[in-house]
Every structure is written in C-alpha cells, then in structure tokens.
Amino acid sequence: MARKGIRFLRRGRVVEVADFAPRTTLLDWLRIDQRATGTKEGCAEGDCGACTVVLGREREGRLVYEPVNACIMLLGQMDGAELITVEDLAQAGALHPVQAALVARHGSQCGFCTPGIVMSLFALYQEGGRPVTRETVCDALAGNLCRCTGYRPIIDAALDVCAEPPADAFESRNEATLAALRRLDDGEDVFVGEGHAFFAAPANEETLAKLLSDHPEATLLAGATDVGLWVTKGLAPLRKFISLGRVKGLEEIHDSPEVLALGAMSTHARAMGPLAGIDPDLGELMRRFGSAQVRASGTVGGNIANGSPIGDLAPALITLGAILELRQGNDRRTLPIENFFLGYRKQDRRRGEFLRSVLIPKPGPNDHIRIFKVTKRFDEDISAVMMAMRLTIKDGRIVTARVAFGGMAAIPKRALAVEKALLESRIQEGTAWAAAGEALGQDFTPLDDHRASAAYRLQVGKNLIVKALAEIAGAPSDATRIIGHREAAHAAE
Incomplete structure (x- = not known):
C-alpha cells in the first residue's frame, strides 16, 4: 500500500495535498491554489530566480535550508520538506533581518525580482557563522537576475546581515522543525493519481525497480532542472512521473582514499565539496554549475542520465575514468561512463533501467x-x-x-x-x-x-x-x- 498524498511543512503546520495533477509545478500551486503571489513567475525555466523559494530538509542530522526554483519544481517533490516563501519571513509585523537590511540599503527598485532575491539571501543568512565576502554573495545571487542593475545595494545588504549566525524565528524553532520533518519521514511509498496518470515517489530501490518495470514509459524525475522545462516550455504531454527524491540510499556519498562514490541522487550542492577534494578545477566547475538554486535541486545522476551534449559533469568524469552502476529489475551492471553516451540524448540505458551511482577513481600522485x-x-x-x-x-x-x-x-x-x-x-x-x-x-x-x-x-x-x-x-x-x-x-x- 502507498500513501495517496504528499505531506510537507509550511508555517509550522503539516500540509497534506492528495489531489493534484502530476505535472503541477510548485509555483502554480502557490500562486493559483494558495494565492501566495509574492513568489513571481519570470522566465519559467529556472534562470531568472524570481520564483525562488527555500526548502528545509534534514541533511546529515541537521536542518539545512536551500533555495530552489519553484517554476520548474513539481509539487510532488515537496513531500517531506519544509516550504518557506517570501510571505513567511516577517513575524508579528516585524521584517526579517534580510528584508530589513534590503530596506536600509535601498536594495529594491521595480521590485519584481526582489522576493526571489530575498529568499536567496535568506538561505545564505541561514548558513550563518562563515566568512561572507562579495564573492560569496555573488555566488548566492548568481541565479537571481535583476534588470534594474541594483546589485550594489543588494550586495551591501547581504554583507551587513549574512555574516553573523542566524538569529530569527526559524533558528529559534530549529529543533522543533527538525523533529517535525523526522515525523514526516514515514518510509512509505507515495502514489498520487491512477495507472494512466500519476506522480509516484517510491521509498526504496525495490519499489522503484518494480514500478519502473511496470511503467517503463514513465518519466524519471531527479531534480527537475531539465524535466521541469519539458513541462513549462516544451509543453510535453507527460502523464507519469516517478520521482527518485525519496529513494533511500540513492542520495548517499561515500568518500574513500581510492574512490568517490556518488549516489545518483546526490545534488550538485552536496557533491561539490567531495569533487573539489579530488581537484580544485572540479570545485570551480561546480561553483559555475548553474546557480545555487540549480545546484540545490539538480543531481549528479540527472546530469548524466539526460544525455545532454553540454552537461558539464560528463567530460570531467570521462577523463577520471568514472564507472556507472545501473539497475533494471533485480539485475545490476556497470559500464564506463564514456560508453554510456550513444547519440544525441540517447544513452546505453535499457528500458526500465535506472542509474544508481557513479564511481570515480581518485587520481594518483603523477x-x-x-x-x-x-x-x-x-x-x-x-x-x-x-x-x-x-x-x-x-x-x-x-x-x-x-x-x-x-x-x-x-x-x-x-x-x-x-x-x-x-x-x-x-x-x-x-x-x-x-x-x-x-x-x-x-x-x-x-x-x-x-x-x-x-x-x-x-x-x-x-x-x-x-x-x-x-x-x-x-x-x-x-x-x-x-x-x-x-x-x-x-x-x-
């Protein structure tokens, strides 16, 4: 039996959504269903950042807040997360410190991009306690395009407020939020819809393998940084989604002296540090990999499995001699990543097969x-x-x-x-x-x-x-x- 709806936190309460079209984006749900119109639609392809919201998830035993693009993220991907929008920041009539700093520095002009900028800086503020430089702020804002050219006051506001440890309502209820997220993590499969159209989020590899065998035509959904565009820009008539975000083990990273093993659902944000440990050029490549929003959502496996000729990771992993591990039903196999790409967006991935992990041999002293x-x-x-x-x-x-x-x-x-x-x-x-x-x-x-x-x-x-x-x-x-x-x-x- 699978749970017939998704559950997530918002404003300290559990939100349950049991009836939604599989292709519904988070942005559409916020603006149309919830009338939370502070989150804007700009490009609808994850570039401009006007739609930025922040998700809270447990990462290695602590609560981590990350910015994401709501325009290309599907609503079903919210299961098990805390959702924070620009409407949620002010408390008891008082602006959040990030908002107050932007006001003090005159960091808003036309205002359309401002909610997304606020949310990106809110995520940076929540990191707290680490050196914040102009470069740090520019990296955090790389996914927020302001056409009023007002970046200097925005950066000044960030330098004012983001260098100190967070001291806001979200920090004060950190433990309670973490406990609530753990209660949401019930280990159940999620299946919303019917056999002809559904959003499924299996909880383990066995369920994933069976579901994909039963529905090999379904769209595998990792971070949605590419699939989201198929929905919003390509208007692709996708009806079946199998989300990998809840599959235990696919997000794991194992770093040994000989091999770095990245689970297919390792996000670029989490993989950045281990990859930079192999070589600084890999770290710089990941710093320029999209934006903070893209790195928080996009995954190592998704970047490889979509077969794009301009995916940044593939050439680097080819030179390192990376090996891919794939699974189809109960069968597993490995192959060198350079043999995975057959033609334009065509890969050596069999019907009903999915990418499990990427094994990267560490370079030697010479x-x-x-x-x-x-x-x-x-x-x-x-x-x-x-x-x-x-x-x-x-x-x-x-x-x-x-x-x-x-x-x-x-x-x-x-x-x-x-x-x-x-x-x-x-x-x-x-x-x-x-x-x-x-x-x-x-x-x-x-x-x-x-x-x-x-x-x-x-x-x-x-x-x-x-x-x-x-x-x-x-x-x-x-x-x-x-x-x-x-x-x-x-x-x-």
Whole structure:
C-alpha cells in the first residue's frame, strides 16, 4: 500500500495535498491554489530566480535550508520538506533581518525580482557563522537576475546581515522543525493519481525497480532542472512521473582514499565539496554549475542520465575514468561512463533501467587535471565549449592521456587523436602542444548553433588544449585564467 498524498511543512503546520495533477509545478500551486503571489513567475525555466523559494530538509542530522526554483519544481517533490516563501519571513509585523537590511540599503527598485532575491539571501543568512565576502554573495545571487542593475545595494545588504549566525524565528524553532520533518519521514511509498496518470515517489530501490518495470514509459524525475522545462516550455504531454527524491540510499556519498562514490541522487550542492577534494578545477566547475538554486535541486545522476551534449559533469568524469552502476529489475551492471553516451540524448540505458551511482577513481600522485568551461557570461550559463584533461607524467614524459570535450558534438566524448598526439611527448615541448591542438580537428566537426559557431568552437578547443598543457608545464594560472582577474577587480571596487 502507498500513501495517496504528499505531506510537507509550511508555517509550522503539516500540509497534506492528495489531489493534484502530476505535472503541477510548485509555483502554480502557490500562486493559483494558495494565492501566495509574492513568489513571481519570470522566465519559467529556472534562470531568472524570481520564483525562488527555500526548502528545509534534514541533511546529515541537521536542518539545512536551500533555495530552489519553484517554476520548474513539481509539487510532488515537496513531500517531506519544509516550504518557506517570501510571505513567511516577517513575524508579528516585524521584517526579517534580510528584508530589513534590503530596506536600509535601498536594495529594491521595480521590485519584481526582489522576493526571489530575498529568499536567496535568506538561505545564505541561514548558513550563518562563515566568512561572507562579495564573492560569496555573488555566488548566492548568481541565479537571481535583476534588470534594474541594483546589485550594489543588494550586495551591501547581504554583507551587513549574512555574516553573523542566524538569529530569527526559524533558528529559534530549529529543533522543533527538525523533529517535525523526522515525523514526516514515514518510509512509505507515495502514489498520487491512477495507472494512466500519476506522480509516484517510491521509498526504496525495490519499489522503484518494480514500478519502473511496470511503467517503463514513465518519466524519471531527479531534480527537475531539465524535466521541469519539458513541462513549462516544451509543453510535453507527460502523464507519469516517478520521482527518485525519496529513494533511500540513492542520495548517499561515500568518500574513500581510492574512490568517490556518488549516489545518483546526490545534488550538485552536496557533491561539490567531495569533487573539489579530488581537484580544485572540479570545485570551480561546480561553483559555475548553474546557480545555487540549480545546484540545490539538480543531481549528479540527472546530469548524466539526460544525455545532454553540454552537461558539464560528463567530460570531467570521462577523463577520471568514472564507472556507472545501473539497475533494471533485480539485475545490476556497470559500464564506463564514456560508453554510456550513444547519440544525441540517447544513452546505453535499457528500458526500465535506472542509474544508481557513479564511481570515480581518485587520481594518483603523477596525475595532472585541468578543466575549463567557456561560456558567453560568467555565471549561470551553459557551456559553449567544455574541456577536461588528465595526464599522467613520469620523468617529464606524458605516459597516459585522457582528454574529453562537451559542446563539440552530439555527445560528450574523448578526443582520441589529441590523446595519441600527447602520448610519449615531453610536457615542456611546445611543439607537442601545437600538434595536440591541431589533432582536435580529427576528433570533432563541432556543432554550429546559437551559442557558438563551429569555427569558434574548434579554435577555442585548440586554445584550451594549449592552455592546459602550459599550466601543467608550469605556467602560472593567473596568467592563463580570468578567475583571479575577476576577483581582483571586484576587490578593488
């Protein structure tokens, strides 16, 4: 037997919703059903942040608040969470400290984007007790677009209020909220709807495997950062959703000296730290992975399983030799991630099969990793070209090479000709760098679309190969990257 409705907390009370269309978004439920119109609809695709709300969930024994985009999150995904909207912040007629700081700093202009900005800063405020710099605030606001160009007072307000430990009504009832969330976690499967149209949220892998075997045509829902757009922008006639958010074990992360194991439902926010521990370039890649809202919702498994040619994780994991673990019914199998991608949004995933975990071997002491993401704008943008490189160097000679690109073809893939050109060359030889760059044309006939021309992609790809080799050979990164220059410019303002 499965529970026939979802349950979540709002304003200290349990909300139960038992009758809703499977494709209902959280934003539509708030604005149309609840008349909570403070949360705005802007882009309806998770980019502008006007719809930002905050979810509270238990993470490793403590209550964590994270911003999410309500426009692309489905209502059914609320099960077991605490939902906080901009209407919930003021208490007894007094503004929340974040709201008061924005008022004091004149941080609102036309006001349309302001509720989402308030909620993003509320989530940052709840982190509390850690150094808050301009860069920290900019990262928190990367998913909130303000067309009135009013960021300076907004950032000033955040610097005023977010550096201290939280001291608000939410903090005062932290333990009570955590206890309430634990009571909601009943371990039951959720099934809302009928056999022809439903929102299902199984609680364990066995139920998931059976449900997917019975309904292999159903849409698997991880963080909805992509599927949500199928609903809001593509108007796809999806009728059956199987949400993975309640499946115990799929969210687990196990970090050992040899292997980092990421459950398929590990969010990008939770995976960021362990990935950065493998290499700083992985950490920087994750910092520029969408926005805080996207990282809090999107998952490692979802980024891989949707098969996008511009998914940022795939090229990096290909160079690291990651292995995927999949399950179909009671059968499990593994395969290298580079063999998973067959064609545009086509993967080696059998009917009724789902991705369980990603196993990432740790690099050795002679391995050198470089990862570059090239976009039109710095924050919250999709890659035009993404390159990842891992070289093993002994006595100055390249003995193994793995180079992968995203955004260059219909799938993320290795650059085998580039790898061949690098093998047995000396890392200090500039002629080898040029030869490796030129070999890229043998590997790819790049895409030509609105993000970049084919010629641009090919030239940038060649430049990235040379840039990575120059850094590995000893060139200082502040001479090859814009990151340090950008942060220095902000510090000087």
